[in-house]
Amino acid sequence: MNETECEPGSLSHEDAATYATWFKALADPMRVRLLNLLATERRAMTVGEIVGLLPIGQSTVSHHLRILAEVRFVLAERQGTSTRYEVNGACLECFPAAVRAIMGQP
Amino acid sequence: MNETECEPGSLSHEDAATYATWFKALADPMRVRLLNLLATERRAMTVGEIVGLLPIGQSTVSHHLRILAEVRFVLAERQGTSTRYEVNGACLECFPAAVRAIMGQP
DNA sequence: GCCTTGATTCCACAGACGTCGAAACAATGG
DNA sequence: CCATTGTTTCGACGTCTGTGGAATCAAGGC
Numbered sequence: 001m002n003e004t005e006c007e008p009g010s011l012s013h014e015d016a017a018t019y020a021t022w023f024k025a026l027a028d029p030m031r032v033r034l035l036n037l038l039a040t041e042r043r044a045m046t047v048g049e050i051v052g053l054l055p056i057g058q059s060t061v062s063h064h065l066r067i068l069a070e071v072r073f074v075l076a077e078r079q080g081t082s083t084r085y086e087v088n089g090a091c092l093e094c095f096p097a098a099v100r101a102i103m104g105q106p
Numbered sequence: 107m108n109e110t111e112c113e114p115g116s117l118s119h120e121d122a123a124t125y126a127t128w129f130k131a132l133a134d135p136m137r138v139r140l141l142n143l144l145a146t147e148r149r150a151m152t153v154g155e156i157v158g159l160l161p162i163g164q165s166t167v168s169h170h171l172r173i174l175a176e177v178r179f180v181l182a183e184r185q186g187t188s189t190r191y192e193v194n195g196a197c198l199e200c201f202p203a204a205v206r207a208i209m210g211q212p
Numbered sequence: 213g214c215c216t217t218g219a220t221t222c223c224a225c226a227g228a229c230g231t232c233g234a235a236a237c238a239a240t241g242g
Numbered sequence: 243c244c245a246t247t248g249t250t251t252c253g254a255c256g257t258c259t260g261t262g263g264a265a266t267c268a269a270g271g272c
Binding site (some may be wrong): 008009010011013016017019020023024026027028029030031032033035036037039040041042053054087091092095096099101102103104105 | 114115116117119122123125126129130132133134135136137138139141142143145146147148159160192197198201202205207208209211212
């Protein structure tokens with residue numbers, strides 16, 4: 001089982017798996033639109049607000065936001081009876097950095 | 107059917123769908139490793155060569171390479187009895203550009 | 213204490229995906 | 243023409259995913 005492989009490429013299995021989860025989080029058109037919406041509005045938004053702007057139901061919006069939050073692309077903050085979601089500006093750094101790491105850029 | 111929606115966000119449905127297919131192409135750890143392998147070797151490689159370096163079968167490597175080629179992350183060139191795959195350097199430009207477009211960066 | 217509003221979780225279902233092995237295809241060498 | 247080597251396609255299997263609707267939970271307002 002232990003193959004003592006020499007790890008081809010410059011990435012470890014773990015890094016490759018991590019980056020794959022990042023890409024997977026954006027591998028759906030609705031999640032891309034969702035993130036773009038939050039980024040262009042430049043403010044925290046509630047689920048109900050988003051439901052009125054995208055052609056999907058409440059539970060589906062919540063589902064997508066959870067996926068985006070799991071990889072830290074968006075941040076959630078409970079405020080009273082509603083939850084406010086906003087873009088995590090940090091992913092502007094680490095996301096292109098991951099691309100450079102994969103493509104072996106210096 | 108025509109809802110005359112005001113297209114929330116800065117991206118059109120079509121652009122969002124296109125970017126989603128790009129991310130989907132990298133939404134698998136093995137494809138990330140595959141692209142990283144081709145990028146770090148900095149040369150065109152054959153399927154058989156790659157099969158010896160990654161823990162998956164020949165047909166699966168071919169399958170993943172086809173997906174990466176469909177979105178132009180890699181380029182394929184048939185050479186005699188074998189096919190040589192190499193990274194498409196152009197995606198170093200357009201990929202971070204897509205991220206900036208989604209995140210509304212100027 | 214109830215009721216209302218907003219959000220999440222649960223369930224179900226259709227469709228897509230990753231993987232393998234076998235079969236088919238392509239190109240070269242005997 | 244047949245054999246060989248490298249690659250792609252096909253069929254199948256189990257798993258994961260996007261979506262909606264119903265139920266549940268959380269926090270205020272009456």
